[in-house]
Amino acid sequence: MSDRLICICNGVTEKELQTAILKKGATTMDDLKSLTYVSTGCGRCSSRAMEVLDRELRNKEVDPQQKLGF
Ligand code: FES
Structure with missing residues (x-):
């Protein structure tokens, strides 16, 4: 996961977005917001x-x- 800053206004990093998606179930932009x-x-x-x-x-x-073709 990357610490790349995505949102300058609110200091949100790529890692924080990934955590919201992978661990907190975000599936839409509204969820991420x-x-x-x-x-x-x-x-x-x-x-x-x-x-x-x-x-x-x-x-x-x-x-x-599936990715490996089994
Ligand atoms: S950079 Fe302004 S709202 Fe994200």
Whole structure:
């Protein structure tokens, strides 16, 4: 997990978004906003936050055995 800063306004890192998605069940931007306050200021970070959300949800849905072709 990365400590890359995603939201400057609220000091939200990529790692915090990943934790919200993987451990707290966030599946939408509204979930991420409620849990981390990402994108609740100027909104300029919304596309970066969406990228993290899409990537983490895609990775989460893939069963590791499917990934290996079993
Ligand atoms: S950078 Fe995230 S709300 Fe401004």
